[in-house]
Amino acid sequence: MRTIRFLVRKEFLQIVRDRGTMAQLLFIPFVQLLVLSNAATFAIRDTRVAIVDQDRTPASAALRARLEGGRQFMVERVTSSVVSAERDLIQRRASMIVHIPPRFEEDLTRGSAAPVQVSVNAEEGAVAGLIAGYAQQIIADFASDRAAAFPLAVRMVGDDDAPVVMTATPNPARPGPLGVRFRTWFNATRNYKHYMVPAILVSLVTIIGTLVTAQNIARERELGTLEQLNVTPLRSIDFIAGKLIPAWITAMALFVIGLVAGWLLFGVPMRGPLWVVVLGAGVYLTVALGIGLFISAITHTQQQTMFVSFFLLMVYLLMSGMYTPIESMPSWAQWVSAGTPVRHFVTVMRTVLVRGGGIEATWREIAGLAVAGVAVLAISAGAYRKTTA
Amino acid sequence: MTGPSPRAAGAAASASAHPAIDAVGLTRRFGLFTAVDAITFHVAPGEVFGFLGANGAGKTTAMRILTGLLAPSAGSATVAGFSVATEAREIRRNIGYMSQKFSLYDDLTVRENIDFYGGIYGLDDATIAERRELLLDRLGLASRARALVGTLPLGWKQQLAFSVALLHEPRVVFLDEPTGGVDPITRRRFWELIYETAAAGTAVLVTTHYLDEAEYCDRLSIMVDGRIAAMGTPEDVRRDAGVATLDELFLRLMRPGAAA
Numbered sequence: 001m002r003t004i005r006f007l008v009r010k011e012f013l014q015i016v017r018d019r020g021t022m023a024q025l026l027f028i029p030f031v032q033l034l035v036l037s038n039a040a041t042f043a044i045r046d047t048r049v050a051i052v053d054q055d056r057t058p059a060s061a062a063l064r065a066r067l068e069g070g071r072q073f074m075v076e077r078v079t080s081s082v083v084s085a086e087r088d089l090i091q092r093r094a095s096m097i098v099h100i101p102p103r104f105e106e107d108l109t110r111g112s113a114a115p116v117q118v119s120v121n122a123e124e125g126a127v128a129g130l131i132a133g134y135a136q137q138i139i140a141d142f143a144s145d146r147a148a149a150f151p152l153a154v155r156m157v158g159d160d161d162a163p164v165v166m167t168a169t170p171n172p173a174r175p176g177p178l179g180v181r182f183r184t185w186f187n188a189t190r191n192y193k194h195y196m197v198p199a200i201l202v203s204l205v206t207i208i209g210t211l212v213t214a215q216n217i218a219r220e221r222e223l224g225t226l227e228q229l230n231v232t233p234l235r236s237i238d239f240i241a242g243k244l245i246p247a248w249i250t251a252m253a254l255f256v257i258g259l260v261a262g263w264l265l266f267g268v269p270m271r272g273p274l275w276v277v278v279l280g281a282g283v284y285l286t287v288a289l290g291i292g293l294f295i296s297a298i299t300h301t302q303q304q305t306m307f308v309s310f311f312l313l314m315v316y317l318l319m320s321g322m323y324t325p326i327e328s329m330p331s332w333a334q335w336v337s338a339g340t341p342v343r344h345f346v347t348v349m350r351t352v353l354v355r356g357g358g359i360e361a362t363w364r365e366i367a368g369l370a371v372a373g374v375a376v377l378a379i380s381a382g383a384y385r386k387t388t389a
Numbered sequence: 390m391t392g393p394s395p396r397a398a399g400a401a402a403s404a405s406a407h408p409a410i411d412a413v414g415l416t417r418r419f420g421l422f423t424a425v426d427a428i429t430f431h432v433a434p435g436e437v438f439g440f441l442g443a444n445g446a447g448k449t450t451a452m453r454i455l456t457g458l459l460a461p462s463a464g465s466a467t468v469a470g471f472s473v474a475t476e477a478r479e480i481r482r483n484i485g486y487m488s489q490k491f492s493l494y495d496d497l498t499v500r501e502n503i504d505f506y507g508g509i510y511g512l513d514d515a516t517i518a519e520r521r522e523l524l525l526d527r528l529g530l531a532s533r534a535r536a537l538v539g540t541l542p543l544g545w546k547q548q549l550a551f552s553v554a555l556l557h558e559p560r561v562v563f564l565d566e567p568t569g570g571v572d573p574i575t576r577r578r579f580w581e582l583i584y585e586t587a588a589a590g591t592a593v594l595v596t597t598h599y600l601d602e603a604e605y606c607d608r609l610s611i612m613v614d615g616r617i618a619a620m621g622t623p624e625d626v627r628r629d630a631g632v633a634t635l636d637e638l639f640l641r642l643m644r645p646g647a648a649a
Contacts, residue, residue, distance in 0.1 A: 006508030010497065017496050224490025231456045231486040232509045233478055387477060388459050 003234060007242025011216075015246065024212070025250055029204045033258055037197045037266055047131050048076040050085040050094040059105035059146075063116075066142050067098060072134045086119075095121045096131055098139075108146060194269060197262040198349045199322040201255065205281075206288050206316065206342055209251040211309055213243060213292030218305040221296075230386040240381045244289055251285045252278075271356030280348035280362060283369045287341040290376035297383040316340050321347075341372055407470055409434045409561045409592030410455060414464035417450050424450040426615035427464060432592045432608075434560065437583060439606030440596040441635075443643055446612040448596040449489070452563050455594070456486050469560040482510075485554035485562035485591075489569065493550050495539030499530055502538055503553055510557035517556075524552045544575030551582055555591070562586060564595040568602065580605055600635045611642055618642050 015021050049067065053060050068075045076094045079085055088094040099117040118135045122128040220226040229239065256278065262268040270277075291312065299305045318324070319333065320342040326334055337343050344365040351357040359366075410432040417425040425447045432438040440448045453459040455468055457477040466473045469483035493502045503524060507517035525531040528548055538546060547567060554562060564583070568576045580602070587593050587607075595606070603609050603623060610620040619626050619642070623635060632638045 003509055003511065006505055010494070010501070010505045013501060014494070014496050224488055224492045225494060227458065227488055227490070228486065228492035229509070230458055231481055231484065232506070233481040233511070234509050235478075387457055 003238050004242050004245070007238070008245050011242065011246035015250065021212070025208065025254065029208060029254060029258065030261065032204060033197070033200055033261060034265070036200050037193055037262075044127060044130050044134070045071050046074045047072060047096060047134075048094045049073045049096045049098060049135075050076050050088040051078045052080065052082050052085045052097060052099040053078055054080050054102045055100050055104035056080075057105035059108050060100045063100060063104075063139070063142050066138055067135070070134075070138065072131075072138075089119065089121055092121070095127075096135065098135065193266045194354060197266045197268045198259075198353060199346065201258040201262060202320075202322065202342060202346055202349060203317055204258065205251050205255045205285065207313055208254065209247060209285055209289045210292040210295070210313060211306075212250070213247045213289045214296040214299075214305045214309050215302060216247070217243060217293065217296035218299060218302040221300065222302060236381045236384050236386065240293060240377060240384060243293060244286070244377070247289050247292075248282075248285055251289065252282060255281050255285070268353060270353055272352035272361075273358050274352075276359050276362055276366075277349060277352045279359075280345055280352075280366050280369070283366055283373060284341060284345035284348075286373035287369055287376055290373060290380055291341075293380040294376060294383060297380055316342050319343065341369055344369055407434070408432060408467075409436070410438075410466070410468050410594060412451075412455070412464070412466040415451065415454060415461055415466050416463040417447075417454055417459060418462045423615050425454065425461075428610075428612070428615075428617050429464075430610055430617060430620060432561070432594055434592050435587050435590045437587050437593045437595065437605070437607045439603045439609030440594060440612065441600070441603050441609055441639070442596075442612035447615040448612055449565055450615075451612070452565055452594065452596060456484060456563055457481055482557075483560045485557070485559040487547075487550050487554045487562070487564050487567055489566045491543075491546055491550060493538050493546065493553060496537060498535050498537055499525070499541070499549065500534040502549070503556065506553050507556050512557060520556055524556070528552060544571045544578070547571060547575075548579060548582060551579070555586060559591065561592045561594065564593065566596055566598065568597065568599065576602070600639055603635050611639065613642050 015025070051064055051067065053064060064075070064078065067073050073096075077085070077088060082099065085094070085097045085099070089097055097117075097119040099119070101115060101117075104116075116139055118132060118139075120128045120132045120135075217226065220229070259268075259277070263270060292309070295308050295312070296305055299308055315336075319329075319337040319340050321337060322342070326337050326343070329337060348362045348365050351361050355361070408431040410430075412431070413429050414427045415425060415429070416423065416427050428447075428451060430438075440451070442448050450459065454461050454473060455466060457468075457473060457480050461473060468480045471479040471483070473480065494505070497505065500521065503521045504517055507520065512520070522531075525534055528545070530545065530549065533541065533545075538549065541549070551564070551567060568579050571579070576599075583593055583595065583605075595602075597603060606623065608620070608622050609626065610617045611626070612618065619630065619638065621629065627633070627635060627638065630638045630641070632641070
């Protein structure tokens with residue numbers, strides 16, 4: 001215990017003294033949290049749209065106004081010519097065309113089908129889906145306000161060789177009281193920041209924690225101080241603990257400060273008991289930092305350490321379900337995902353913060369992480385050998 | 390260069406029954422390359438033993454085996470009475486080591502470095518404080534105790550590193566080219582520290598490139614291609630080889646084909 005205390009004190013002295021590390025630990029993460037939380041959002045605003053209005057009636061004008069009214073769309077051009085609108089799409093002056101055909105108002109008032117076509121540039125699939133979804137919702141709202149039905153055709157315009165996908169979407173809002181309504185649970189306003197801020201925070205503590213621990217030992221190896229420690233009676237397990245504890249405390253502090261910042265600045269909800277999140281973070285960071293220690297035990301230079309760390313972190317973060325839904329991965333990838341510790345911690349975070357779940361909803365993940373933590377530390381202590389065979 | 394005053398060579402070395410270092414047929418291979426080839430030697434407590442040889446002759450490898458950093462491929466050795474093969478941790482309690490690479494923390498102060506290594510060796514606070522003050526006095530560093538080690542001149546750093554390696558009063562101390570890159574005055578001062586240490590009964594094994602330094606050793610060995618080509622007191626080695634200076638012998642041994 002006593003030797004661990006000396007190691008921990010030394011690490012903190014070094015952290016505090018090194019401006020680079022301090023910046024890496026404190027300043028950069030918060031700038032990233034602030035910037036990325038605002039930049040990395042799935043919400044799409046101000047999509048430029050070309051409207052082909054071949055009706056030119058109060059009804060078509062009302063629909064145009066509806067499209068223009070929200071923050072999602074910016075009307076680039078209103079034209080009667082399909083050809084010029086398509087040219088806008090091809091030349092990327094617009095990402096979407098809304099085609100209101102002739103006799104739109106007449107069909108509406110007569111109660112017969114008044115078709116509207118939406119064409120979306122589908123070069124970026126996810127974006128196109130979102131844009132089409134927004135348009136669909138706006139048009140459906142418009143239809144239900146008028147108690148009218150009109151078939152909506154959504155056309156995805158792919159790049160050169162991609163097939164054009166035609167989707168005839170029946171309007172959920174039928175005339176009369178019967179209509180399908182969508183309601184989102186837990187994140188009623190679908191605020192993406194509530195979703196992204198925790199994800200970014202988890203990414204940051206994972207990256208920083210892993211890199212700082214891995215780099216720290218690699219640096220001592222390069223400087224020769226590691227060899228000096230290796231000729232002392234210091235035990236591997238004490239050494240691992242002495243490296244883990246300061247990094248763990250630092251990463252935890254970073255996490256808690258980040259969480260508070262997310263709550264104050266972005267209104268990230270905290271519906272469940274906070275201690276469960278903190279417990280989950282504590283256990284998770286033991287795993288993440290343990291992996292950093294393991295990397296440094298099996299590599300020889302800072303360069304190798306960086307390379308291996310980055311490779312692993314990429315897999316981690318992309319497979320974690322933070323940025324892409326796990327459900328949409330192929331089954332083998334879902335298996336890989338289940339093996340990444342960060343995924344389980346993200347589950348804990350979202351369960352507690354957004355859904356308001358407590359320990360009863362998260363103990364499986366936390367217990368799993370605890371088992372992984374013990375295993376990783378045991379492997380690291382074993383891999384860190386003082387004597388070269 | 391004028392060396393430190395000659396001392397009663399081997400006075401402390403002769404008596405002891407338990408050698409500080411006892412290596413028998415010690416061998417280390419890296420794949421097909423044999424870095425250390427069945428070397429046998431011993432070092433007595435209080436003896437200053439020089440390890441000489443060209444770069445790549447196997448000095449550092451031998452030292453790394455004896456300090457428990459590298460496992461031997463064959464042969465056996467004891468250090469401070471403990472086996473390198475099975476009692477590495479006991480050895481580590483009883484040795485000091487100063488490598489070619491400077492091994493104190495540049496971003497810690499003199500005092501913090503001393504306290505850190507004292508703590509790692511399990512010394513209690515009172516002992517650390519006491520030995521720290523003695524050490525600072527001896528090196529004349531008391532006024533610089535709060536200076537970052539990175540700001541000290543190299544000569545001082547090396548003396549400090551040596552003193553820190555002795556903090557836990559080891560029975561054997563290993564110095565791997567301790568005086569590389571420093572001026573003659575500092576080297577001389579460094580050798581005075583080595584003599585003080587040996588006089589207190591600690592065995593010192595030192596590798597060096599400087600042949601004048603070899604003359605300061607009680608006994609020395611010259612390694613060529615992993616083997617010990619000559620061993621004994623500096624006088625014995627010179628006489629046996631029929632040369633006037635170690636320099637001459639060294640050059641002869643290094644020349645391919647002339648070693649026999």
